[in-house]
């Protein structure tokens with residue numbers, strides 16, 4: 001299984017909160033996506049999941065182009081980025097000047113802080129993990145190799161579940177754009193859970 005955050009988007013470059021706003025990739029983001037696909041050439045995927053947002057969908061398209069083959073694609077809004085509510089569109093440094101660095105850090109990196117009218121990471125996880133369990137996990141259990149292209153916070157919430165990351169360690173969990181995170185996983189019949197044999201970040 002591979003988890004991949006989309007390439008740089010326009011608002012990543014402009015340092016603006018993005019969330020559910022559907023902004024495109026930059027040229028650098030497209031290059032990152034192609035590079036990720038080239039790094040993944042030695043793997044064979046059976047199915048790919050992505051969000052309903054253009055930056056993830058385009059990243060996946062470029063990855064498949066660079067890998068040299070297509071797989072069936074499932075797009076689902078459960079994998080969308082965390083909804084950043086009233087912060088969406090605003091510059092992250094400007095917001096820090098208004099609300100203070102600490103408040104912005106909590107909104108961005110804590111598990112429970114909820115940006116005004118938006119989702120906390122916990123809220124995001126309440127939609128991503130059940131989706132993961134109902135779809136992706138079933139594919140994995142059935143022996144399929146799965147590629148998931150999504151977003152910084154939707155992937156953080158899934159990785160937290162997968163790797164059993166405790167709440168106080170979540171702020172340190174950073175997911176860079178365009179770097180495939182490859183897991184060798186297996187289903188532990190006795191423990192009735194997905195286990196990780198190895199993890200590597202392709203750069």
Ligand SMILES: O=C(O)[C@H](O)COP(=O)(O)O
Pocket residue numbers: 016017018019081084108151152153
């Ligand atoms: O929605 C966003 O702004 C980005 O995808 C992630 O932002 P963050 O690093 O501020 O959580």
